[in-house]
Amino acid sequence: MTNAYREDFPILLQDDTIYFDNAATSQRPRQVTEAMRYFDENCNANPMRGLYRWSIEATERYEQARADAAELIGAADSREIVFTRNTTESINLAAYSWALHNLKEGDEIVVSVMEHHSNLLPWQMAARQTGAKLVFLEPEPDGTLTEQEITSKITEKTRLVAIGHVSNVMGVTNPVKLIAQTAHKAGALVLVDGAQSTPHMQVNVQELGADFYAFSGHKMLGPMGIGVLYARKELLEEMPPFLSGGEMIEYVSRESATYAEIPHKFEAGTVNASGAAGLSAAIRYLKNVGYDTIREREECLTARLMEGLRGLPYITIYGSEDPKKHCGIVTFNIEGCHPHDVASVLDTENVAIRAGHHCAQPLMKFLGVGSTARASLYFYNTEEEVDRFVEKIGKVRGWLGY
Numbered sequence: 001m002t003n004a005y006r007e008d009f010p011i012l013l014q015d016d017t018i019y020f021d022n023a024a025t026s027q028r029p030r031q032v033t034e035a036m037r038y039f040d041e042n043c044n045a046n047p048m049r050g051l052y053r054w055s056i057e058a059t060e061r062y063e064q065a066r067a068d069a070a071e072l073i074g075a076a077d078s079r080e081i082v083f084t085r086n087t088t089e090s091i092n093l094a095a096y097s098w099a100l101h102n103l104k105e106g107d108e109i110v111v112s113v114m115e116h117h118s119n120l121l122p123w124q125m126a127a128r129q130t131g132a133k134l135v136f137l138e139p140e141p142d143g144t145l146t147e148q149e150i151t152s153k154i155t156e157k158t159r160l161v162a163i164g165h166v167s168n169v170m171g172v173t174n175p176v177k178l179i180a181q182t183a184h185k186a187g188a189l190v191l192v193d194g195a196q197s198t199p200h201m202q203v204n205v206q207e208l209g210a211d212f213y214a215f216s217g218h219k220m221l222g223p224m225g226i227g228v229l230y231a232r233k234e235l236l237e238e239m240p241p242f243l244s245g246g247e248m249i250e251y252v253s254r255e256s257a258t259y260a261e262i263p264h265k266f267e268a269g270t271v272n273a274s275g276a277a278g279l280s281a282a283i284r285y286l287k288n289v290g291y292d293t294i295r296e297r298e299e300c301l302t303a304r305l306m307e308g309l310r311g312l313p314y315i316t317i318y319g320s321e322d323p324k325k326h327c328g329i330v331t332f333n334i335e336g337c338h339p340h341d342v343a344s345v346l347d348t349e350n351v352a353i354r355a356g357h358h359c360a361q362p363l364m365k366f367l368g369v370g371s372t373a374r375a376s377l378y379f380y381n382t383e384e385e386v387d388r389f390v391e392k393i394g395k396v397r398g399w400l401g402y
C-alpha cells in the first residue's frame with residue numbers, strides 16, 4: 001500500500017524515525033503549519049475586539065474554525081462549540097459549570113474503569129464537592145462493555161454518564177449510542193470523551209446522543225492548545241461560566257456583570273485564534289483523506305503489527321484479538337522487560353512509543369499490571385515501518401540482556 005500522505009509531514013521525512021505515539025499526539029501536515037503561519041503573517045490581531053481589518057479577519061478565521069468543528073462532529077449549531085485548550089479542559093468545564101450546579105447527594109455519576117484520568121479526576125472532584133457517588137462500568141477482559149453491565153449500572157439514580165468513546169489503552173470503541181439511549185431513558189446526561197475517536201472515525205454527536213463531547217486538536221493533525229467542548233445549546237445556555245474576565249461579558253458594573261451569549265460566555269480572555277486556524281486546516285485535511293481511508297489504512301497496519309507481535313511468544317497484547325477493534329492502538333508487554341526499558345532502548349533505535357500507565361491507572365490495576373508499552377498508529381504510518389518495528393521488538397530482550 002503506498003502512502004502519498006507522508007510527503008505532507010516534514011517531521012516524518014527528516015530521517016528513519018518510526019513514530020508510533022500517535023495516540024499521545026499526532027504529527028502536523030504542512031497545510032496546518034501553513035494555515036497558522038498565514039494567520040501570524042497576515043492577520044495576527046486580537047479577534048473579537050478590533051474594528052480594523054486584521055482583527056476582523058482574525059475573528060472570521062476563528063469563527064470559521066468553530067463552524068468547521070461543528071460540521072465535523074454533526075453539531076446542530078456552531079454556537080454549541082466552545083473552544084478550550086484541550087480535552088482535559090473541556091471535561092473540567094463540564095464538571096465545574098454543569099456538575100457542580102446540578103448534582104446532589106444520592107446522585108450517581110457513571111464512568112468506566114477504562115477512563116483516561118482526564119475523564120475521571122474531574123468527576124471525582126464533582127462527586128467530592130456535591131456528595132454524588134461514582135459508579136464504575138467494568139469491562140470484559142478484552143475491554144468490551146456488555147449491555148448487561150450498562151443497563152445494570154445506569155439507573156434512575158444516574159445523573160451523568162461520562163464515557164470514553166475509544167480507550168487510549170485498549171483501543172476498544174465503546175457502545176456510546178447504547179449507553180446514551182440507556183442514560184437518557186434513566187433521565188441522565190452523557191458526556192463523551194472523544195480524544196481518541198475524532199482522529200479516527202466519523203463522529204455525529206446527534207446520532208450518538210452525546211449531550212457533551214470533548215476532543216483535542218493536537219491528536220487529529222491540529223496544533224496543541226486548542227480543544228473543543230460540544231454541548232447542546234440548552235445546556236450551555238443554563239450553565240454558568242467556568243472562567244470569568246474579559247471577552248465573556250455583555251455589561252459590567254462595579255459589583256456585577258451580565259454575560260455574553262453562548263459560546264463566548266465560556267471563552268474568557270484572549271482566545272487561541274491561530275490555533276483555531278490550524279484546527280480548521282486539520283479538519284480540512286482529515287476530510288480530504290477521508291475517514292474510510294483512515295480506517296482502512298489503520299486496520300491494515302494494525303493487523304500486520306498484531307500478527308508480527310503474536311509471532312513472538314513472550315509478548316502479551318492487551319485488548320481484543322481482532323485488529324479491527326483497536327483503532328490503531330496496540331498495547332503490549334514483553335515478558336521480563338519493564339516497559340520503560342523497552343521504550344528507552346527503542347529510542348536508541350529511533351523508535352518512538354509510549355510506556356507507562358497511560359494516564360489510566362485504574363485500568364492498569366484491572367489488567368493486573370503497573371505499566372505497559374503502547375504503539376499507536378495513524379494513517380501516515382507504513383507497512384515498512386511496522387515490519388521494521390516488529391523486527392526491532394524481536395531484538396529488545398537481547399538488547400536488555402534477558
Ligand code: PMP
Pocket residue numbers: 023024086087088089116118119164166167168193195196216359
Ligand atoms: N482522554 C483520552 C482518552 C486521551 O487519550 C487523552 C490524551 N491522552 C485525553 C483524554 C487528554 O487529552 P489532552 O491531554 O489533549 O487534554
